[in-house]
Amino acid sequence: MVQALTATAFMGLDSGLLRGMSLVRTVPAESAAASESPDQRRSAWMAAAQAGDRRAYEKLLADSVALIRAVARRQGVAQDQLDDVVQETLLTVHRVRHTYDPARSYDAWLGAIAGRRAIDSLRSRGRRDSRELHDEFALDNHPDRDDASAATESEQRAQRLREAIAGLPPGQREAVEQLGLHERSLSEAAELTGRNTGALKVNLHRALKALRGRFHGEP
Amino acid sequence: MMSDPRVHEALIDRLGTELVPVRRLLPPWLRTAGWLSLVAALAVGLLLHYGASPMLRRWAATPDLAWAGIGAVLTAVGAAWAAFALGVPGRHGAWAWLPVPGALLWIGASGLGCLRNWVAPGTEVAGVHQSADCLVFIIAFSIPLSALLIVLLRRACPLRPVLAAVLIGLASAAASASLLEICHAFDSAATDLLTHALAVIVVVAVNAAMGGRLLSKA
Numbered sequence A: 001m002v003q004a005l006t007a008t009a010f011m012g013l014d015s016g017l018l019r020g021m022s023l024v025r026t027v028p029a030e031s032a033a034a035s036e037s038p039d040q041r042r043s044a045w046m047a048a049a050q051a052g053d054r055r056a057y058e059k060l061l062a063d064s065v066a067l068i069r070a071v072a073r074r075q076g077v078a079q080d081q082l083d084d085v086v087q088e089t090l091l092t093v094h095r096v097r098h099t100y101d102p103a104r105s106y107d108a109w110l111g112a113i114a115g116r117r118a119i120d121s122l123r124s125r126g127r128r129d130s131r132e133l134h135d136e137f138a139l140d141n142h143p144d145r146d147d148a149s150a151a152t153e154s155e156q157r158a159q160r161l162r163e164a165i166a167g168l169p170p171g172q173r174e175a176v177e178q179l180g181l182h183e184r185s186l187s188e189a190a191e192l193t194g195r196n197t198g199a200l201k202v203n204l205h206r207a208l209k210a211l212r213g214r215f216h217g218e219p
Numbered sequence B: 001m002m003s004d005p006r007v008h009e010a011l012i013d014r015l016g017t018e019l020v021p022v023r024r025l026l027p028p029w030l031r032t033a034g035w036l037s038l039v040a041a042l043a044v045g046l047l048l049h050y051g052a053s054p055m056l057r058r059w060a061a062t063p064d065l066a067w068a069g070i071g072a073v074l075t076a077v078g079a080a081w082a083a084f085a086l087g088v089p090g091r092h093g094a095w096a097w098l099p100v101p102g103a104l105l106w107i108g109a110s111g112l113g114c115l116r117n118w119v120a121p122g123t124e125v126a127g128v129h130q131s132a133d134c135l136v137f138i139i140a141f142s143i144p145l146s147a148l149l150i151v152l153l154r155r156a157c158p159l160r161p162v163l164a165a166v167l168i169g170l171a172s173a174a175a176s177a178s179l180l181e182i183c184h185a186f187d188s189a190a191t192d193l194l195t196h197a198l199a200v201i202v203v204v205a206v207n208a209a210m211g212g213r214l215l216s217k218a
Helices: A007-021 A038-050 A054-075 A079-095 A106-141 A148-166 A170-181 A186-193 A197-217 B005-017 B028-050 B053-061 B063-086 B093-097 B100-119 B128-154 B161-183 B190-216
Strands: none
Touching: A038 A054, A038 A106, A054 A079, A054 A106, A054 B005, A079 A106, A079 B005, A148 A170, A148 A197, A170 A186, A170 A197, A186 A197, B028 B063, B028 B128, B028 B161, B053 B063, B053 B161, B063 B093, B063 B100, B063 B128, B063 B161, B100 B161, B100 B190, B128 B161, B128 B190, B161 B190
């Protein structure tokens, strides 16, 4: 719904993306035994955990928390949601631990699961935000009976926003439509449009900049 | 706010107490081979019933049909393997392209067969009734083949359920079309090809709509 789009929604999206773009590198805990990489060490722990070794499993999960947070932050998950993503990811890891093949990278396996849970979190967050926005609009759309102009004004604002979006270059318009209006995740939007997620982020960023410029320029 | 590992200690402790040894998932190629062995068993059953000679005679007369059949088999193998590979977290997304070469051969050769029929008519053309039989055959065989793939993939962890479901649909539709080659009574024609395309689309779409939901719980 175009009406549900307000400056607040844009700001939320925008700051989420900015966070996503500042790549946070994983800083693994340094091990005393430098002969094996942290990934190999975690891989060995998981192999032991699959056989039922509880100590290795707990060390592995504690070690995984920082990795999961880094992946979630890179995906643009807000700071206060990171711990939820960590918990969801740990539960998934527990449920699907039999799918890990010790011959392959543990970090890649964990990263894929954490990335999916991060997207789930962003999606449910987006849904919640849009419901709240709809409610705000419900108030806006039901003004006092003697204030008939407010509804018209709100409709005009939405109309101006629709026109502004329609006037964007095709790539930017696509990014706003897919990510902003349809609330698709980056990977979904990338699949649908055939563009890579980097290009989508850049396009959305440019589109928001253009729209902000346009609306802040006008009274 | 910095990361505080203690926040997660309770959960980690609980998961630790619940830890039991697990049996590792077999490698994707082995799981693919398992599913294909069911398809092969069905093929043997059909061959015993119909015999191989009608199929071979038809293939000798129209080699493009043989190529289409090979394409369908390659599509089934590629799509199933891709689905099993993508059922393991961390595998590269490029696996999804594995069935594409086979599918191109399948579609291309079927299209050629159809074109040849237009250029040189005279072969027995499938009527609407026979085409409906094809539709029923492909869909009927696809249901158990899809169901088995869904059961097998639910034991894995497909992080992109809809993509996995599309691959499942493609694998089972291609396998059913391959099986149909054995007992196909007539030559490829436009109506026939359209029926096949329709059947494959129905199977893939139903899987995408339903399988995605069935798989995402896993």
